[in-house]
Amino acid sequence: MRILFDRIPSVCPLCQLAARGGHLCRGCEHQWFEQRQQRALCRSCGEDLPALWATACQCARCRVQPRKFAALVCALDYGVGGQALVQMYKTQRQLALAALLGALMARAVRPVLRQYRPCAWVPVPASQARLMRNGFSPAQQLARVVAGHTAIAWRLDWLRLASEGAPQKRLSRHEREVAVIDRFVAHSAVRNRCIGVIDDVVTTGSTADATAGALKAAGATEVIVLACARA
Ligand SMILES: [Zn+2]
Ligand SMILES: [Zn+2]
Numbered sequence: 001m002r003i004l005f006d007r008i009p010s011v012c013p014l015c016q017l018a019a020r021g022g023h024l025c026r027g028c029e030h031q032w033f034e035q036r037q038q039r040a041l042c043r044s045c046g047e048d049l050p051a052l053w054a055t056a057c058q059c060a061r062c063r064v065q066p067r068k069f070a071a072l073v074c075a076l077d078y079g080v081g082g083q084a085l086v087q088m089y090k091t092q093r094q095l096a097l098a099a100l101l102g103a104l105m106a107r108a109v110r111p112v113l114r115q116y117r118p119c120a121w122v123p124v125p126a127s128q129a130r131l132m133r134n135g136f137s138p139a140q141q142l143a144r145v146v147a148g149h150t151a152i153a154w155r156l157d158w159l160r161l162a163s164e165g166a167p168q169k170r171l172s173r174h175e176r177e178v179a180v181i182d183r184f185v186a187h188s189a190v191r192n193r194c195i196g197v198i199d200d201v202v203t204t205g206s207t208a209d210a211t212a213g214a215l216k217a218a219g220a221t222e223v224i225v226l227a228c229a230r231a
Pocket of ligand 2: 042043044045046047058059060061062
């Protein structure tokens with residue numbers, strides 16, 4: 001079905017030139033997706049590596065301030081095109097773009113999955129206030145699409161905001177023992193598992209680091225973070 005759908009003529013959401021299956025046209029895909037994926041990037045922070053360290057998996061920045069996640073992968077460069085796509089999706093609520101963005105994220109993370117294979121994708125939870133304002137959770141929709149492309153499950157309840165947690169009495173003793181790290185609480189089901197966190201845009205990486213901290217405190221072995229764009 002997907003192969004058939006991928007051949008249907010469509011219009012590139014960025015430049016309005018001919019495309020197929022709702023994807024970007026060749027030119028836009030090369031400029032905003034492929035060019036980023038072909039560069040030497042730091043696995044830990046997603047920033048460009050200086051040529052000197054092109055084979056290193058961590059940059060000097062990350063060695064000074066180690067991250068709690070093992071890898072950070074971002075699909076798009078946050079230049080004009082990447083920014084426009086993210087805004088069309090998040091702010092203008094063009095929900096159909098989740099299919100395009102999620103597919104690019106799945107392609108970007110493929111090399112990393114050979115080393116770290118998460119047992120589930122977990123979206124960064126949105127606050128109730130933000131959900132009410134936006135009407136949808138961008139990360140949640142992306143997690144659903146990425147899960148489909150990578151044949152890995154996605155779990156909504158494995159990570160939640162500490163301030164909006166389930167009432168204590170509904171939690172098992174084991175769950176209560178799981179520490180609240182920063183803003184997030186992870187479910188005890190993550191114990192001894194590799195987990196993939198899905199976010200829309202990574203800026204400083206502090207949210208990604210906080211989610212990884214909560215998941216690891218609950219026993220996750222490794223955490224990788226997959227985002228739509230690196231701002
Ligand atoms: Zn285009
Ligand atoms: Zn780095």
